[in-house]
Amino acid sequence: MALTETHDTILKLDDVTKVYSGIVAVKHASLELKRGAVNVLVGENGAGKSTLMRMIAGVEKPSLGRILLDGKEVEFNSPADAQKHGIGMVFQELNLFGNLSVAENIFATREIIRGLRGIDHKAQIAKANIFLDKLDAGISAETMVEDLPIGQQQLVEIAKAISLDTRILILDEPTSALSAAEVDILFKVINELKAQGVAIVYISHRLEELMRIGDYITVLRDGQITGQAMVRDIDTKWIVRSMIGSDAKDFAKSLDHKLGAEAFRAEDVCLPRRTGGLAVDHLSISVKAGEVLGIYGLMGAGRSEFFECVIGQHPHSTGKIFVAGEEVVARDTSTRIRKGLALIPEDRQREGLVQVLSIASNLTLASLEKFVKFGFHIAGDREKSAIAESIRSLSIKAPNPDFDVTSMSGGNQQKVVIGKALMTNPKVLLMDEPSRGIDVGAKADVFRTMRKLAGEGLAILFSTSDLEEVMALSDRIAVMSNGRITTILDRADATEELIVRAASEGHKSAEQKSIRETA
Amino acid sequence: MTTATATEKVPSADGGSILLTLMKARTFIALFAVIAFFSIFAPNFLSTANIILMSKHVALNAFLAMGMTFVIITGGIDLSVGSIVGLCGMVAGGLILNGIDLQFGYTMYFNVVEVCLITLVVGILIGAVNGLLITKLNVAPFIATLGTLYVARGFALLSSDGQTFPNLVGKEELATTGFGFLGSGRIIGLPVSIWILIVVALAAAYVAKYVPIGRQIFAVGGNERAARMSGIRVDRVKMFVYMFSGFCAAIVGIVISSELMASHPATGNSFELNAIAAAVLGGTSMSGGRGTIGGTIIGAFVIGILSDGLVMMGVSSFWQMVIKGIVIIVAVVVDQAQRRLQQQVTLMQLAKKG
Numbered sequence: 069m070a071l072t073e074t075h076d077t078i079l080k081l082d083d084v085t086k087v088y089s090g091i092v093a094v095k096h097a098s099l100e101l102k103r104g105a106v107n108v109l110v111g112e113n114g115a116g117k118s119t120l121m122r123m124i125a126g127v128e129k130p131s132l133g134r135i136l137l138d139g140k141e142v143e144f145n146s147p148a149d150a151q152k153h154g155i156g157m158v159f160q161e162l163n164l165f166g167n168l169s170v171a172e173n174i175f176a177t178r179e180i181i182r183g184l185r186g187i188d189h190k191a192q193i194a195k196a197n198i199f200l201d202k203l204d205a206g207i208s209a210e211t212m213v214e215d216l217p218i219g220q221q222q223l224v225e226i227a228k229a230i231s232l233d234t235r236i237l238i239l240d241e242p243t244s245a246l247s248a249a250e251v252d253i254l255f256k257v258i259n260e261l262k263a264q265g266v267a268i269v270y271i272s273h274r275l276e277e278l279m280r281i282g283d284y285i286t287v288l289r290d291g292q293i294t295g296q297a298m299v300r301d302i303d304t305k306w307i308v309r310s311m312i313g314s315d316a317k318d319f320a321k322s323l324d325h326k327l328g329a330e331a332f333r334a335e336d337v338c339l340p341r342r343t344g345g346l347a348v349d350h351l352s353i354s355v356k357a358g359e360v361l362g363i364y365g366l367m368g369a370g371r372s373e374f375f376e377c378v379i380g381q382h383p384h385s386t387g388k389i390f391v392a393g394e395e396v397v398a399r400d401t402s403t404r405i406r407k408g409l410a411l412i413p414e415d416r417q418r419e420g421l422v423q424v425l426s427i428a429s430n431l432t433l434a435s436l437e438k439f440v441k442f443g444f445h446i447a448g449d450r451e452k453s454a455i456a457e458s459i460r461s462l463s464i465k466a467p468n469p470d471f472d473v474t475s476m477s478g479g480n481q482q483k484v485v486i487g488k489a490l491m492t493n494p495k496v497l498l499m500d501e502p503s504r505g506i507d508v509g510a511k512a513d514v515f516r517t518m519r520k521l522a523g524e525g526l527a528i529l530f531s532t533s534d535l536e537e538v539m540a541l542s543d544r545i546a547v548m549s550n551g552r553i554t555t556i557l558d559r560a561d562a563t564e565e566l567i568v569r570a571a572s573e574g575h576k577s578a579e580q581k582s583i584r585e586t587a
Numbered sequence: 588m589t590t591a592t593a594t595e596k597v598p599s600a601d602g603g604s605i606l607l608t609l610m611k612a613r614t615f616i617a618l619f620a621v622i623a624f625f626s627i628f629a630p631n632f633l634s635t636a637n638i639i640l641m642s643k644h645v646a647l648n649a650f651l652a653m654g655m656t657f658v659i660i661t662g663g664i665d666l667s668v669g670s671i672v673g674l675c676g677m678v679a680g681g682l683i684l685n686g687i688d689l690q691f692g693y694t695m696y697f698n699v700v701e702v703c704l705i706t707l708v709v710g711i712l713i714g715a716v717n718g719l720l721i722t723k724l725n726v727a728p729f730i731a732t733l734g735t736l737y738v739a740r741g742f743a744l745l746s747s748d749g750q751t752f753p754n755l756v757g758k759e760e761l762a763t764t765g766f767g768f769l770g771s772g773r774i775i776g777l778p779v780s781i782w783i784l785i786v787v788a789l790a791a792a793y794v795a796k797y798v799p800i801g802r803q804i805f806a807v808g809g810n811e812r813a814a815r816m817s818g819i820r821v822d823r824v825k826m827f828v829y830m831f832s833g834f835c836a837a838i839v840g841i842v843i844s845s846e847l848m849a850s851h852p853a854t855g856n857s858f859e860l861n862a863i864a865a866a867v868l869g870g871t872s873m874s875g876g877r878g879t880i881g882g883t884i885i886g887a888f889v890i891g892i893l894s895d896g897l898v899m900m901g902v903s904s905f906w907q908m909v910i911k912g913i914v915i916i917v918a919v920v921v922d923q924a925q926r927r928l929q930q931q932v933t934l935m936q937l938a939k940k941g
Contacts, residue, residue, distance in 0.1 A: 291897050381816065405818035422809035424876035425802075433806055434817035435798035488817065543596050 075102035078267045079124065079155075079236055084133030090276055093119040095291040096133075101236060103145035104265045105257060108299065111288035112311060112534055117271050118160065120288070121238045124269070126150030126489050148177075154235035157227045158242055158506045160271075166214030171196035173213055174228045199227040202260075204234030214327055218341075219246045228253065230261070237261065238269040255281055257585060273366045273533075274572045275304045287311055295442045308564050311535070316531045326327075327543075328357030330393065331527035332409075332496040337377050339370075340552075347373040348385070349551035355496070355527040360518060362542030363531040366571050370551040371531035372414050373496045379411040380404040406432060408495035412485050414531075420485040421473050428469035430484050435491040458487040462517060479510020486517065497521065500531035502538060515541060549573050558568050607932055610925040613918070614869055614885045625896035632899060639778060643846075645891035646784040646837030649884050650839045651862035652869070653791050654832030656883040660808045661828050661864055663721065665729035666898040668836040668862055670739035671713050672855030675840030679706045679745045680752035680850025683763050696761040702771075707837045713739055714833025718826035732829075734860070743852040752817055752850040756811070770846030780842045787838070791831075800827055808875030867891050868918045889914070 086094040094116040101107050101124075109117045113487060122128045124135065126144030134141050136155055144150040147157070164173050171192040172179075176205055180188045180195070198211035205223040206236065213221060222242060229237055243251050258281060261434055265454055271295045278285065287295035287310035295310035332355045341350040348370045355361045359550040365371050377385040380401040389396045391408045398404060413419035432451055439451040455469050465482045466476060473484055474540075482502065491499060502518070517542065522528050531548075532538050538545055539562060546556045547570035555572035557566065609616070625632045651668045658665045679702055697705065698829045711737060722733035757763030795801040803824045806814040815821050839858070844850045869886030870911040871878030893914065897907045 138718060299930050379816070400820070401815060402818040402820050411816060413813075413816055418810070422806045422813050422876070423811040425805060428801060429805070433802070433814075433819070436802060440799060444798050446802070448797075492818070 077101065078103040078138060080136040080139075081120070081124070081130075082134045082136060084120075084123060084135070086116075086123060086128060086129040087131045093291055094123075094130075097288070097291070097293050099286060099293065101267045101269060102284055103235075103267050104262055105283040106270050106281050107269045108282035109269060109271045109288065110273070110278060110285065110307060110311060110470070113454040115288040115311075116291040116579060117288055118240060119291075121157060121240060121269060123272065124150070124236070125155055125238055126561040127157075151234075154233065155238070156229035156232045156234035157238040158222075158229050158240060162218075162221055162225050164213045164221055164225060167212070169193075169210050169212055170200070170207060170216075170224050170227075171209040173224060174199065174209070174231055196227070196231075199231045200224075202230070203257055204226055205502060217345075219250055222246060223250065223254075226257070226473070231574070234266060236267045236269065239273075240271045241271075241273065243272060243274065251277070258367075275307055275568060276572060279304065282517055304567065304568070308535075308568055316344035316384045327359050328525055331357040331359075331391065332529070333388075333390040334374075334378060335388040335390070335392075337374060337385060337389070339373050339377050339382055339385040346551050348377055351387070351548075351551070351553055353529075353546060353553060353556075355529055357495070357525045357527050358522050359543045360522045360528045360530070360541060362536070362538040362545045363529060363548055364533065364538040364545060364567055364571060365531065365548035366533060369571070370550040371548055372500050373530075373551075374548070375411055375413075375500050375531065377496060378404075381408055399454075405492050405494075408493070410434075410489035410492050410494035410497050412482075412489050412497070412499045414500035414504060416478070416481055416485055416504075421481060423472070423474050425473060426470045427459075427464075427466050427473050427476070427484060428452075430473045431455050431458055431469075431487045432491060434488050435493075438491070454491065458491060462487050462490075463513060477506075477510070479513070482506050482510065482514060486514070490521075494526065496527045496529070499528065501532055502530055503532065503534065510515075535567060538567070539564065547571050547573070604932060607925065607928050610732065610921060610928065613921050613925075614882055614889065617868070617914075617918070618885050618892075619887050619911045620879070621892045623898065625892065625899070629896050629899040630853075632896060633703050637798060637895075637899075641891060641895045642781055643778050644895060645888050646780045647839050647842065648861050648865055648891060649784055649856070649887035650787065650835045650842075651832075651858055652865035652883045652887045653788060653880055654828075654835035655859070655862040656866045656869070656871050656878050656880060657791070657795075657804055657828040658728075658832050659765075659863070659871050659873060660804050660875060660878045661825055662811065663825065664829070664863070664873075665714075665737040665829060665832045666729065666732040666859050667713065667717060667739055668832060668839075669855040669858035669860075670736045670743065671710050671833055671836035672840040672843065672858055673852055674713070674739045674743040674746075675706045675710050675837040675904070676844040676850040676854050677746045677840075677852055678709050679766075679841050679844050680704070680755055681746055682706075683755045683757050683766055684752050684849065686761075696763055697758070698762045699765045699768075702763075703841055710833040710835075710837025710840065711830045712833070714830035715826065718829035721827050721829065723823040725914075740852075740856075747850075747852060749852060750898065751852075755844060755848045755850070766845055767848055768845070769842055770844070770848070780846075781844070783838065786902060787835070788880055789813075790882055795880055800824060804878060808877075861890060864915050867922075868915060870922065872922070 077100045081097060081099040083096050083098050085096055093231065097120060099120065109120070111117050121126065124128050126147045126149045128470070135144070136142070142153060147262060165176065165322050171189070174196045175192045180191045182188045193209045200207050200209060203223050203226060205220060205227065207220055207224065213224060216224065226242060242254060246254060261268060264304060270281060282299040285297055285302065285307070287292055289311060294395055295306070335352050337348055337351045338346055341347040351374055363371050375385070376382055378389055380399050383399060396407045396409070406567045417423070422433065430453060436446060437546055439446050439454065441447045459466055459469065464487065465480050473481060499518070502514050506514070518528055518530065530541070539559070542559055544558055545562050545567065546553050546554060548554070549571050555570040631637055654668065655665055682697055682702045682705060686694045688694050717732050717735055720726045721728050755766050757766055769779050795804070803814065803819045805823050806817070806819055807824050809926055811821060840855065843854055865887035866878065866883050867873065867886070868889055869879070869882030869884070871883060890911065893911060894907060897910065
């Protein structure tokens with residue numbers, strides 16, 4: 069390795085592989101974490117960063133390979149095991165108890181006990197306040213966690229990790245919910261910890277941040293390490309190149325077809341966040357019939373929330389929605405579906421499928437009224453032929469439509485969700501991360517279907533956090549960040565770098581705004 | 588329905604599949620077991636008179652259990668049915684005996700058909716109150732229906748000051764006679780209440796399979812969020828199931844008053860628990876999404892035959908309770924085991940397919 073060895077290695081992953089049922093999440097990865105340095109890890113969603121870190125933190129055990137701590141082989145059976153060895157992790161999804169106070173959260177499982185008199189709440193609060201002050205969090209340790217905005221909750225999680233006296237601190241996208249000022253404080257703390265010799269692992273999508281805080285960088289793609297370097301030797305172009313690679317995946321080629329009239333328009337859509345601020349911030353966009361609009365954005369950019377506003381899942385949202393030039397006034401999902409909108413939700417299991425029902429029942433769930441005779445009777449033959457037609461046109465591999473929907477693979481389940489949406493004869497199709505959690509072959513099928521539908525005159529909006537996907541599939545690309553559309557590009561003008569930069573734009577301008585306000 | 592698919596679609600005769608088929612048919616097996624057991628050990632068990640008497644007992648619970656089945660499939664629970672039975676019985680009895688006092692010297696009387704209709708509407712309205720509490724005010728079903736349990740029972744007691752409305756024969760000149768037909772009349776040899784049960788059960792089974800709202804009931808219970816996202820009006824579905832449950836309870840109230848030719852305000856006490864037991868025994872999953880009307884009816888028969896048979900054998904009522912409890916627990920344990928086995932078999936089939 070061509071790295072200059074100024075820091076010594078504290079932990080080494082030696083040729084580790086992690087296999088989940090059928091999916092290889094990490095393939096023969098070797099990684100060294102340096103003491104007293106910030107070890108940065110980047111890669112697209114699903115590249116295997118989190119899996120790698122979960123193995124270090126003891127949440128998962130590697131299927132193959134060894135973990136060496138200070139040169140000695142170790143085996144972590146639980147997060148508590150890893151903690152004993154001084155490894156702390158701040159997860160992307162927060163692991164806090166909302167119904168307990170900040171101090172109780174920080175000292176969970178290692179409460180300060182005064183013999184038989186139970187927990188010493190005063191001492192816990194006093195100690196917790198010390199850690200919180202270090203972070204300049206402005207949080208009182210007595211507050212209930214559920215009363216804090218999400219950014220401050222993140223700080224509590226970080227305070228908890230620091231309080232463990234960790235030697236290795238893993239931060240998985242710690243800044244995704246933080247404001248610019250909070251990020252600065254976090255970086256100050258990281259620098260302090262670094263000076264104390266703590267090894268920091270920093271996972272993030274925001275390239276500017278990585279360049280600012282990182283010392284060593286490792287890039288992952290499809291479970292493999294594709295690049296390792298000192299941060300000072302490289303630039304963002306290098307990162308993007310290593311993240312994406314050069315081998316093209318199988319994408320449906322776009323067919324040349326004429327775009328029709330405007331099919332969908334959103335004007336000034338806003339959705340307040342429960343913890344303050346706007347999840348969707350005055351968003352306006354328009355899509356033509358036959359057009360595929362890709363919405364790229366990082367986690368928490370507000371893509372799913374925007375789609376949910378459009379389909380009528382958020383009664384508090386404001387703004388106007390037009391389908392084929394006509395305003396959709398009704399705010400409930402049933403009417404909006406009837407007006408020609410359809411959503412394929414991101415979380416197939418939680419929002420897309422009814423697991424206890426059969427493949428057939430799931431397909432017709434949203435459009436039962438189409439098959440009704442005499443006002444109440446579901447005509448079995450009409451329903452059956454529609455189901456058969458849908459299975460054929462989407463090439464769903466269903467041995468028998470009466471089987472449980474869960475008996476199929478993820479890709480086929482996704483096709484069922486798509487089939488369900490198409491049965492309602494939509495004019496506008498919203499697809500939230502349509503390729504998430506499905507295998508390569510099914511992905512290609514889904515992409516082909518999207519292209520075909522666009523060719524038939526459907527307006528398609530799809531969201532993704534896969535750069536390659538958004539570049540290959542879209543006629544136009546909108547980049548969302550922090551609830552806003554930061555840029556809209558024609559495919560011809562779009563480059564990976566432009567998109568990646570725009571994806572963190574929303575936070576930057578918020579930063580500038582706050583600077584302007586303080587000035 | 589489920590048994591049929593199991594035997595057809597699992598051609599491989601490995602132990603798992605056979606066991607699975609047996610487990611799926613468990614309610615049938617239980618029914619045959621209790622019938623066989625009591626026909627040997629209880630004297631006169633298989634006599635026509637006894638079978639008809641038992642069916643009448645079972646019918647009462649079966650009505651409630653059907654309403655309960657739909658409610659449980661949506662993931663809810665309805666504790667108020669027993670009280671609705673009591674209140675509706677009092678409404679029917681009061682209307683026949685006293686009519687409605689119009690305050691200015693006149694009293695309005697209704698004929699039996701009208702009385703029944705009004706009573707049914709009362710049952711549906713209480714169900715609607717349950718539904719509104721649960722959908723609009725977001726009260727947990729357990730609590731909402733616990734509340735209406737007390738309220739309805741209270742009103743039943745208030746309506747007569749805790750007294751029985753006796754002797755509901757009615758008066759010829761007011762055209763209020765004939766109430767007894769529902770409880771003791773017969774059509775082609777079968778009690779009227781059994782005929783009503785057959786009609787309502789067929790209708791309910793039809794709704795579950797061939798009417799959109801039936802499919803939607805299962806969808807709401809299986810995954811409420813996905814149902815909402817698919818444009819199903821979840822609130823409307825929930826209103827429907829609680830109103831149907833109230834409707835079923837009202838039928839039971841009328842039938843019991845008619846059988847006894849009297850209404851007592853404490854009628855129907857703890858009936859809700861028997862109804863839940865019948866639904867669960869018939870394969871309805873308390874976590875929602877699964878259940879059939881046919882299964883529930885069989886479940887009601889198992890419970891009914893069990894209690895009547897034990898009485899005929901002269902088993903003490905204390906032991907009866909113990910046995911009933913054990914049967915319910917075993918039913919749920921087997922249900923869980925079946926679910927697990929089913930998952931394993933599905934996974935194995937997936938693995939075989941590659």
